[in-house]
Amino acid sequence: MNINFELYRVFYTVAKRENITTAAKELNISQPAISKSIKNLENQLNGQLFIRTKKGVTLTEEGKEFYNYISQAIEYIKNAESKFTELINLETGIIKIGVNTTLTKMFLLPFLNEFHKKYPKIKIQITPGLSSDILSKLRMGLLDLVILNLNKNNYGSDLNIIKCKEIHDCFAVNDSYKELINKNISIKDLNNYSLILPAKNSNARNFLDDLIKKEGYTLNPDIELASYSLIYEFASIGLGIGYVTKEFIQDYIDNKKLHILKLKETIPPRYIGIVLNKNTLPSFSTKKFIEIITKNNN
Numbered sequence: 001m002n003i004n005f006e007l008y009r010v011f012y013t014v015a016k017r018e019n020i021t022t023a024a025k026e027l028n029i030s031q032p033a034i035s036k037s038i039k040n041l042e043n044q045l046n047g048q049l050f051i052r053t054k055k056g057v058t059l060t061e062e063g064k065e066f067y068n069y070i071s072q073a074i075e076y077i078k079n080a081e082s083k084f085t086e087l088i089n090l091e092t093g094i095i096k097i098g099v100n101t102t103l104t105k106m107f108l109l110p111f112l113n114e115f116h117k118k119y120p121k122i123k124i125q126i127t128p129g130l131s132s133d134i135l136s137k138l139r140m141g142l143l144d145l146v147i148l149n150l151n152k153n154n155y156g157s158d159l160n161i162i163k164c165k166e167i168h169d170c171f172a173v174n175d176s177y178k179e180l181i182n183k184n185i186s187i188k189d190l191n192n193y194s195l196i197l198p199a200k201n202s203n204a205r206n207f208l209d210d211l212i213k214k215e216g217y218t219l220n221p222d223i224e225l226a227s228y229s230l231i232y233e234f235a236s237i238g239l240g241i242g243y244v245t246k247e248f249i250q251d252y253i254d255n256k257k258l259h260i261l262k263l264k265e266t267i268p269p270r271y272i273g274i275v276l277n278k279n280t281l282p283s284f285s286t287k288k289f290i291e292i293i294t295k296n297n298n
Helices: 005-017 020-027 031-045 061-088 101-118 131-139 175-181 187-192 203-213 228-236 250-254 284-295
Strands: 050-052 057-059 094-098 123-127 145-150 159-167 169-173 195-198 223-225 241-245 270-277
Touching: 005 020, 005 031, 005 061, 020 031, 057 061, 061 284, 094 131, 094 284, 101 123, 101 145, 101 228, 101 284, 131 145, 131 159, 131 270, 145 159, 145 203, 145 284, 159 284, 169 175, 169 203, 169 228, 195 203, 195 228, 203 241, 223 228, 228 241, 270 284
Parallel strands: 094 123, 094 145, 195 223, 195 241
Antiparallel strands: 050 057, 145 270, 159 270, 169 241
16 A cells, blocks of 8 residues: 555644644645545545544544554654754764774874864764774674775775875884984894884784885784884883884874884885775764864865
8 A cells, every 4th residue: 555644644633633724724734635635545545534523523443543553653753853853963873983092092082072072962982903803893884984094905895995194104213222223224124123013914014014025025023012002112112123103103202212213115105094884874973073084184
């Protein structure tokens, strides 16, 4: 059965007000149009819905049962419209973000702060993890967006990549490596020293491994850390030469806790980016959050 929703709306209003004149005023349509709509609905249902009285109209027994169902449906629709309005006005909702701890601290925090000040009713849920894990959750629809240190990998045709901020990787040491601080050194020669690298299969490590593989050698780290921020902490106390991101260690450089090594090779820049699932339509709150990030990185 294919009945116009407008007929249900007319029936609901008439049944609720028990008066055609009152319903006509509320719906802003004429009384004859109301009567015609009721008649059309009764014809399509093959049954009588109302009994006319001197005071107005009353529902038949069948009409009362029908009203119980229709009233629930109308209320659900009203609630849906109200919820939709709240969502587009950013009065409710949640953003689920996949991002590692370092990027949360070194990149994301200012944007989270700005967004929260503007839209305090929107909840934010952070899911940390390796890039492979959070990208998998993004594809499953468990996350709204992912923030990554991008590399040259093909992330797949199902994902949309938005580049936000250019970053520059480097090797850094503390004062215990004075002999290296003002010396031009090859990345290959770093194998002669204690090395601190990101964990295998992280984006930063894959980027580095791909770079040196083209030169025909590998690096053999003494320490591998899943937390990128721990690398420059370890390097700053002299546990080894750390592979870090220059933009993330600026305070350490300014305070002379770390020194960037001069390399014979050039390490290409990378980007911090936003990753979205093309098969999922971003919510209004997600779009607004992305807008805040991209606006501040253009």
